[in-house]
Amino acid sequence: MGRAPCCDKASVKRGPWSPEEDTKLKEYIEKHGTGGNWIALPQKAGLKRCGKSCRLRWLNYLRPNIKHGEFSDEEDRIICSLYANIGSRWSIIAAQLPGRTDNDIKNYWNTKLKKKLMALLPHHHQQNPPSSFFPYSSSSLQTTDDNNHHYYYYNTSAAGASTIPPTMSFTAVPPPPPSTTTSYYYNYTTATNTAAASSIMSLPFYQNQEQEHYHTQQQPLLISPMQLQQYYPMFGSEGSCSSSDGSCSYGGNKEIKKEEMMGFHHHHDEEGVIIMGCQGEEGINQWTEKLDKWLGGGNPLDYDLEVIKQLVISSNDGLFSVDENKTQEGMMMNKSIYKVL
DNA sequence: AACGGAATCAACCGCAATCTG
């Protein structure tokens, strides 16, 4: 037996709501509540509408304290930061924006905010977008900066998670190393639960346009450890680093001695990627110092802008032509990277 | 003024999760 339709489509009204229908629905709910049963509500309220339609109309338009109109810069920042961390889970994002509905935010993102961010992108990115499915798939991302430096990323978030996963991580993968060298990756672990995720809302996500081209080949495009500690206090992972010669190289041209990695939490994940982390003020300071040494500094706030840009251009929504060859190339690159670990 | 394409956004659709008897 198939699923019963939620209502008889032939006998219910569809399309835009009239002011009279709005009034009926509003008055009924204000007087009786929803009764926990949207399916039965339209009949009780004297509406020839599907229960689903009533629910949508109430939640998106009629309920009290709905905010309409322009989104503020702060709201933009919140949306972008959350999108960068949890993807297109509009209901969760909407929960952080009082008065905004998931539908509103979704529409705003798809029609305006995404384009706004795209406008900040370097031209070549728009012409040759990298392929990825950040943040909830296990796939690679390749991109190229203005100096024709190549970057490879690997997202280690759980694929297909229906709720915020216990941990989310994003690993920046430097360019493939020479075949004889062990590669070094580093990783930032983020939110542990919805409460932690909600703290993302104040995460600064971008700086002005002038700052967007700062990075060099040695700088993965991520938020800084300082930011991480500020917003994700639980940051850190456990384990130990081991490799055949006790050292790791970064980007194929920077050797990181095993001793230098001591003092940080580090381990290989199931894919063989070295995950590093730190805890406490001292750990953060050490981490920052090491990163400066390993990576050559840079403005940490710019990391977010790049992450969000990658999200925008990788949304795979048909706005951009995805080069399948590059996708495959990126995947193969990552596989080859794992092999040398 | 007329037309066509782009932009906007309310509403719908289908699926998965959750609830309930």
Added chain:
DNA sequence: TCAGATTGCGGTTGATTCCGT
């Protein structure tokens, strides 16, 4: 425990408005 009912969500559609020519 299970099947059907209901809810909630994200993707998509299509009517309307806007804007450039």
